[in-house]
Amino acid sequence: MKTIYFDNNATTKVAEEVLEEMTPYFCELYGNPSSMHTFGGRIAEKIRNARQQAACLLGCEPSDFVFTSGVTESDNAAIMGTLAAVPNKRKLVTSRVEHPAVLAPCRDLEAHGYTVVEIGVDKQGRLDMDQLEQQVDEETALVTIMYANNETGVIFPAEAIAELVKSRGAVFHTDAVQAVGKIPLNLSTSNADLLSLSGHKLHGPKGVGVLYIKKGTRLSPYMKGGHQEVGRRAGTENVAGIIGLGKACELAAEAMNEENKKVKYLRDKLEEAILRTCPDSRLNGGEPRLPNTSNISFEYIEGEAILLMLDKYGICASSGSACTSGSLEPSHVLRAMGVPFTAAHGSVRFSLSRYNTEDEVEYTIGVMPQIVKRLRELSPFVAK
Amino acid sequence: MWEYTDKLKEHFFNPRNVGEVADPDGVGEVGSLACGDALKLTFKLDGDGRIKDAKFKTFGCASAIATSSVLTEMIRGKTLEEAAKVTNKDIADYLGGLPEQKMHCSVMGREALEAAIENYRTGGRKKHELEGEVVCTCFGVTDKEIERVIRENNLKTVEQVTNYCKAGGGCGGCKGQIERIIEEAAGAKAKSRAVPALLKGQKLTNIQRIQLIQQTVNEQIRPALRAHGGNIELIDVEGNKVIVGFRGMCAQCRLAEFTMKDVVEARLREFVSDELYVEEDADSARQPHNHRG
Numbered sequence: 001m002k003t004i005y006f007d008n009n010a011t012t013k014v015a016e017e018v019l020e021e022m023t024p025y026f027c028e029l030y031g032n033p034s035s036m037h038t039f040g041g042r043i044a045e046k047i048r049n050a051r052q053q054a055a056c057l058l059g060c061e062p063s064d065f066v067f068t069s070g071v072t073e074s075d076n077a078a079i080m081g082t083l084a085a086v087p088n089k090r091k092l093v094t095s096r097v098e099h100p101a102v103l104a105p106c107r108d109l110e111a112h113g114y115t116v117v118e119i120g121v122d123k124q125g126r127l128d129m130d131q132l133e134q135q136v137d138e139e140t141a142l143v144t145i146m147y148a149n150n151e152t153g154v155i156f157p158a159e160a161i162a163e164l165v166k167s168r169g170a171v172f173h174t175d176a177v178q179a180v181g182k183i184p185l186n187l188s189t190s191n192a193d194l195l196s197l198s199g200h201k202l203h204g205p206k207g208v209g210v211l212y213i214k215k216g217t218r219l220s221p222y223m224k225g226g227h228q229e230v231g232r233r234a235g236t237e238n239v240a241g242i243i244g245l246g247k248a249c250e251l252a253a254e255a256m257n258e259e260n261k262k263v264k265y266l267r268d269k270l271e272e273a274i275l276r277t278c279p280d281s282r283l284n285g286g287e288p289r290l291p292n293t294s295n296i297s298f299e300y301i302e303g304e305a306i307l308l309m310l311d312k313y314g315i316c317a318s319s320g321s322a323c324t325s326g327s328l329e330p331s332h333v334l335r336a337m338g339v340p341f342t343a344a345h346g347s348v349r350f351s352l353s354r355y356n357t358e359d360e361v362e363y364t365i366g367v368m369p370q371i372v373k374r375l376r377e378l379s380p381f382v383a384k
Numbered sequence: 385m386w387e388y389t390d391k392l393k394e395h396f397f398n399p400r401n402v403g404e405v406a407d408p409d410g411v412g413e414v415g416s417l418a419c420g421d422a423l424k425l426t427f428k429l430d431g432d433g434r435i436k437d438a439k440f441k442t443f444g445c446a447s448a449i450a451t452s453s454v455l456t457e458m459i460r461g462k463t464l465e466e467a468a469k470v471t472n473k474d475i476a477d478y479l480g481g482l483p484e485q486k487m488h489c490s491v492m493g494r495e496a497l498e499a500a501i502e503n504y505r506t507g508g509r510k511k512h513e514l515e516g517e518v519v520c521t522c523f524g525v526t527d528k529e530i531e532r533v534i535r536e537n538n539l540k541t542v543e544q545v546t547n548y549c550k551a552g553g554g555c556g557g558c559k560g561q562i563e564r565i566i567e568e569a570a571g572a573k574a575k576s577r578a579v580p581a582l583l584k585g586q587k588l589t590n591i592q593r594i595q596l597i598q599q600t601v602n603e604q605i606r607p608a609l610r611a612h613g614g615n616i617e618l619i620d621v622e623g624n625k626v627i628v629g630f631r632g633m634c635a636q637c638r639l640a641e642f643t644m645k646d647v648v649e650a651r652l653r654e655f656v657s658d659e660l661y662v663e664e665d666a667d668s669a670r671q672p673h674n675h676r677g
């Protein structure tokens with residue numbers, strides 16, 4: 001059975017071109033870029049090249065970021081590093097719909113005496129800018145708010161937030177892991193101080209990410225050890241990963257606009273058909289929205305059951321239901337949006353990529369109504 | 385991905401006995417849409433008082449659907465006395481086991497069966513009713529239910545209790561209470577969480593005392609407030625005066641009948657020192673919220 005992969009906000013396929021670039025750096029060119037000998041030293045040159053590729057996608061200087069082990073490390077480093085560098089301020093502002101990589105460290109800091117304010121969102125998943133305006137004050141060390149939401153694809157006005165935060169003298173960090181490669185960035189003209197991204201969400205490898213640090217931003221190193229990355233992030237470079245990430249950035253920069261058009265066309269087709277053919281379904285998340293993401297709730301049925309049914313047809317998606325997360329409560333994002341529990345339990349996220357085809361979309365459109373109908377036959381809540 | 389047995393998957397994809405028995409002798413309903421799973425069980429008896437037909441309708445994940453399906457298979461042909469002996473463990477075993485985090489599905493099956501038998505015998509309630517005192521307000525689980533899953537499944541930890549009956553799986557504010565129920569069930573003398581209990585009453589340095597106050601706020605007070613959209617901030621400690629600020633709205637909160645200040649004070653006295661008293665800081669006191677009673 002063919003696999004139809006609609007879970008690209010979870011992770012993506014590594015592009016063949018990326019793998020090809022990476023392959024020599026395991027068994028042949030395995031040197032340490034910090035070494036004095038030529039064998040290791042030439043690796044440093046390759047890393048510089050990858051750095052340049054990533055800088056092009058981000059629209060910044062190659063010296064404006066460090067490579068990390070992924071977006072979770074980048075987020076933790078941004079939060080912990082900022083607070084360590086600004087010890088006189090004890091307030092953090094974030095949103096209720098952040099990824100756990102941001103929410104968990106913030107809540108942990110709350111237990112250590114920091115004031116943490118979580119800004120709410122409206123029914124469409126859009127950030128409450130008035131509340132943000134009220135909350136960011138001279139006590140605020142850091143504002144950390146995502147660029148685009150991983151569950152709904154809703155895009156936040158990162159530039160407007162960055163400007164506000166700058167005017168209040170705080171540091172602004174944004175987790176842009178879902179946005180990079182889908183939304184054009186030009187960090188040289190942005191007021192964002194810190195930005196996180198990960199390789200594996202844009203057809204690069206897992207285990208490598210970036211933390212962008214605007215020049216002049218005060219940040220204490222989070223990983224302490226060797227002198228790599230000019231002392232800003234210790235640890236021997238993930239050479240193959242960095243080279244793969246660089247290539248993935250290059251590919252994304254080249255093809256972003258064209259791919260977005262294609263991906264959006266497929267996403268819209270899938271979304272429109274499902275909402276039309278499945279009764280009592282609703283879309284979660286308003287515009288502006290990532291071109292690849294669609295979060296749809298099906299009333300009276302439960303998300304995990306839908307995913308398993310889809311799985312039988314080879315279709316990969318994800319859900320905000322309680323049962324899929326191992327916790328007992330449905331997605332914190334959907335709850336923050338005020339999506340009723342009943343709809344949150346039956347939510348399914350489809351996230352597409354450039355590798356999806358129209359055939360895959362049509363196949364999924366074909367099976368979705370039967371799955372919903374089948375599960376509703378089992379449900380005690382559907383009106384007879 | 386959950387590790388489901390082949391038997392479970394088979395029952396999920398091909399559930400038996402879906403629907404409702406016409407003119408049923410017993411009806412049992414448990415769970416709700418909000419909880420994430422719900423089961424309606426109906427049965428019909430034959431002339432000898434054996435279950436002739438049993439059917440189900442279930443809203444929930446694959447394991448909820450599969451446990452409902454096997455439950456109807458298991459009880460067919462049984463007398464009500466025999467059926468009443470079916471435990472959640474029997475249901476899980478019949479499926480070749482359930483992932484730990486899904487054990488509550490088997491408990492839901494047993495509860496629906498009990499409610500249906502009760503409905504047949506008394507003609508009264510169809511719903512699974514709450515017995516005892518509610519411990520977990522997020523999922524509406526009582527002390528009696530918690531005691532029962534502990535006893536029937538020989539549970540030792542709060543995490544296990546959450547897996548079996550959901551209690552403690554929401555805001556987490558009742559975990560201390562669940563721990564006490566586990567200890568009581570094990571015959572140990574009831575005592576509160578280990579660390580505060582050990583420290584309370586001992587001579588503490590100022591630093592230790594403030595840390596204990598912070599810990600109590602973090603573990604005993606904040607989770608319950610957070611679950612209802614509120615929050616608490618420890619602002620300062622001056623001698624025995626603990627200054628806190630409240631934030632957020634807590635509509636529909638069962639704590640609203642008390643003043644929040646009193647609740648915090650009681651917890652701090654329980655876990656830290658009987659001499660502590662609480663004051664609300666000026667900023668917080670000016671804000672409108674439901675908790676001031």
